[in-house]
Amino acid sequence: MYSEKVMDHFEHPRNVGEIENASGVGTVGNAKCGDIMRIYLDIDDNQVIRDCKFKTFGCGAAVATSSMATELVKGKTVTEALAVTNQAVMEALDGLPPVKVHCSLLAEEGIHAALWDYAEKNHIQIEGLSKPKSDISEEEAEEEY
Amino acid sequence: MKKTIYLDNAATTKTAPEVVEAMLPYFTEFYGNASSIYRLGAQSLQAVTAARDVIAASIGADSSEIYFTAGGSEADNWALKAAAEAYRQKGRHIITSKIEHHAVLHTCEYLEKSGFEITYLDVDECGLISPEELEEAIRPDTILISVMFANNEIGTIEPIEEIGRIARAHSVLFHTDAVQAYGQVPIDVDKLNIDMLSASAHKMNGPKGIGFLYIRKGVKIRSFVHGGAQERKRRAGTENVTGIVGFAKAAELSMASMEERIERETGLRDYLIARIEKEIPFSRLNGHRTLRLPNNVNFCFRFIEGESLLIKLDMQGICASSGSACTSGSLDPSHVLLAIGLEHEIAHGSLRLTLGPETTKEELDQTVEALKEIVKQLRGMSPLYEDFIKNKNSELQEESHVQ
Numbered sequence: 001m002y003s004e005k006v007m008d009h010f011e012h013p014r015n016v017g018e019i020e021n022a023s024g025v026g027t028v029g030n031a032k033c034g035d036i037m038r039i040y041l042d043i044d045d046n047q048v049i050r051d052c053k054f055k056t057f058g059c060g061a062a063v064a065t066s067s068m069a070t071e072l073v074k075g076k077t078v079t080e081a082l083a084v085t086n087q088a089v090m091e092a093l094d095g096l097p098p099v100k101v102h103c104s105l106l107a108e109e110g111i112h113a114a115l116w117d118y119a120e121k122n123h124i125q126i127e128g129l130s131k132p133k134s135d136i137s138e139e140e141a142e143e144e145y
Numbered sequence: 146m147k148k149t150i151y152l153d154n155a156a157t158t159k160t161a162p163e164v165v166e167a168m169l170p171y172f173t174e175f176y177g178n179a180s181s182i183y184r185l186g187a188q189s190l191q192a193v194t195a196a197r198d199v200i201a202a203s204i205g206a207d208s209s210e211i212y213f214t215a216g217g218s219e220a221d222n223w224a225l226k227a228a229a230e231a232y233r234q235k236g237r238h239i240i241t242s243k244i245e246h247h248a249v250l251h252t253c254e255y256l257e258k259s260g261f262e263i264t265y266l267d268v269d270e271c272g273l274i275s276p277e278e279l280e281e282a283i284r285p286d287t288i289l290i291s292v293m294f295a296n297n298e299i300g301t302i303e304p305i306e307e308i309g310r311i312a313r314a315h316s317v318l319f320h321t322d323a324v325q326a327y328g329q330v331p332i333d334v335d336k337l338n339i340d341m342l343s344a345s346a347h348k349m350n351g352p353k354g355i356g357f358l359y360i361r362k363g364v365k366i367r368s369f370v371h372g373g374a375q376e377r378k379r380r381a382g383t384e385n386v387t388g389i390v391g392f393a394k395a396a397e398l399s400m401a402s403m404e405e406r407i408e409r410e411t412g413l414r415d416y417l418i419a420r421i422e423k424e425i426p427f428s429r430l431n432g433h434r435t436l437r438l439p440n441n442v443n444f445c446f447r448f449i450e451g452e453s454l455l456i457k458l459d460m461q462g463i464c465a466s467s468g469s470a471c472t473s474g475s476l477d478p479s480h481v482l483l484a485i486g487l488e489h490e491i492a493h494g495s496l497r498l499t500l501g502p503e504t505t506k507e508e509l510d511q512t513v514e515a516l517k518e519i520v521k522q523l524r525g526m527s528p529l530y531e532d533f534i535k536n537k538n539s540e541l542q543e544e545s546h547v548q
Contacts, residue, residue, distance in 0.1 A: 007456075010453070010456060011460065013526065016525070016526045017526075018531065027528060031488075031489060031490030031493070031529065032489040032490065033489075034450055034469060034478065034489075034490075034493040035450075036528050036529060037528070038528040038531070054526075055526050055527060055528040055531055056526060056527070056528065057448065057449065057450055057527045057528055057529045057530075058450050058452075058453070059450055059452035059453055059469070060452055060453055060456045062450075062453075063453060063526070
C-alpha cells in the first residue's frame with residue numbers, strides 16, 4: 001500500500017522531537033479524524049530555518065509526511081519554506097495512496113501554522129502566508145448502495 | 146523476516162489441513178453437479194446431504210432448515226431482506242443494535258430507504274444490549290429482531306437466550322448473526338429460540354466463500370436467488386460442493402474440540418489481557434471481561450493511532466487489526482467503539498488480537514514484548530502524549546506550590 005520511501009520515513013522518522021523555546025510552533029489536524037501534527041521551527045535572524053522538529057499522532061502516512069516535510073524545509077528561508085507544497089512532499093515520498101493525500105495537506109498546513117506562529121511572535125508579515133485553518137477534514141461523498 | 150504470528154482469527158482463519166484434505170476429491174474425482182442424474186452427480190448430492198446433516202446437528206436444527214450461502218454477509222442480507230418482504234403486511238418495523246456488522250447495518254439502511262423503520266438499540270460500555278430496552282422497543286408492527294450473537298470487534302456475547310425469549314413471547318422473528326460465535330461457543334437454536342442464524346466457514350478454519358442461513362421451519366422466507374431448485378428452491382445456483390464439504394469438516398472438528406478449545410483459549414486470552422493491563426500504561430480493555438468470545442482481546446492504547454501500531458507490528462511479523470479510521474478507509478473510527486462510549490481520539494488507538502487453535506503462549510509473550518516497545522515509541526512522538534505529560538507535570542507543580 002505504501003511506497004518504500006513512505007515506509008522508510010515511517011520506520012525511521014527524521015527530526016522527531018521538540019524544540020525548546022522554538023521560534024514557531026504549529027499544531028494542526030484533530031483527534032476526531034485521527035491525525036494531529038505539531039511542527040517546531042528554530043529560525044535564525046536571517047529568517048533561515050536552522051532546525052525543525054515534529055510530533056505526530058496518526059497513521060503511517062501522517063508520520064512519513066511530517067518527517068519528509070521537516071526534511072524539506074530545514075535550511076530554507078521562511079519564504080522558501082512557504083513554497084513547499086503538499087505536492088512536493090508527496091513527490092518526495094514517491095506518492096501516497098489516494099485516501100492518504102490529506103496527510104500531505106496536513107504536513108503543509110503544519111509548516112504554515114508554525115510559520116504563522118513565528119510571524120505573530122515577531123510581529124512580521126510573511127508574504128503569501130495566511131492564517132492557517134485549525135483543522136483539516138475532507139467531506140467524503142457517500143455512495144449509494 | 147520473522148515467523149508470522151497470526152492474531153487476526155476474527156478476520157479469517159487458516160483452513161485446517163483435514164478440511165483441505167476432505168475437499169480435494171470433490172475438485173478432481175467427484176466433480177459432478179449435485180443435480181445431475183448419473184452416479185457422479187449423485188455422489189456430489191450425497192456429500193452435500195451428509196454435510197447438511199453435520200451442520201444441522203451442530204446447532205440442534207433439522208437438515209431441512211439449513212440453506213447454504215456464499216458466506217455470512219449473504220446470509221445476513223437474505224435474512225433481513227427476505228423477512229422484510231415476507232412480513233411487510235404485518236408491519237414495517239425492525240429492531241437491531243448499533244454494533245452489528247455492516248452486513249446487517251447497511252442492509253437495514255437499505256430497508257429504511259424502502260419504507261421500513263429501524264430501531265437501533267444502544268449498548269452499554271461493555272457492548273451489551275439491554276433486554277428491557279429491547280422489550281420496550283417492540284411494537285405491534287415489529288416483524289423482526291436482529292441482534293448479533295457475539296461482536297466481531299470487541300467479542301462481547303449478547304444475552305441471546307433472553308432476546309430469544311422476549312422475541313418468542315411477542316411473536317416477533319429473531320435473527321442472529323453468529324458469524325463470530327459459530328464454532329467458538331455452543332449454540333442450540335431451539336433452546337435459544339432463534340428463528341434465523343447466519344454463519345460462515347472461514348471464521349472457524351473452514352474455506353472462504355461458504356456460509357449458511359438457518360431458517361426455522363414455518364418461517365415464511367422467499368427465495369433469495371431465483372433459478373434452479375437448489376436449496377429447496379430458496380437459493381438457486383449449483384452447489385459449492387467443495388465448500389460445503391469443507392464447511393462440514395470444519396464444523397465437525399470444531400464441535401469435537403470445542404470444550405477443550407474454549408478452556409485453552411479463554412486461559413490464553415485472560416493471560417494476554419492481564420499482561421497488557423499490567424505492563425502497558427494507559428491501556429483499556431474494550432468489551433466485557435467474561436461475557437466474551439474465548440479468542441477475542443481488544444484494547445485501546447491512549448495517545449496513539451491504530452494504523453501506525455499495525456504497521457509496526459507487521460514489521461515484526463505480527464498480524465492484528467484495529468478499529469482506527471485509517472484502516473477502514475473513512476475518517477471515522479469503528480462504530481462499535483463509538484457505541485460503547487469511547488471518545489474518537491481513544492477509539493483511533495484500538496487493537497484487536499484474536500487467537501486461534503494454533504496460538505501459543507510464547508507467541509503472546511513475544512507480542513506483548515513487541516507491543517510494549519511500539520507503544521512507547523509511538524507515544525514518544527505523539528503530540529497528545531506530550532500535552533498530557535506537560536499538563537500532568539504542571540498540575541504536580543501546582544500541588545507542590547500549594548503544600
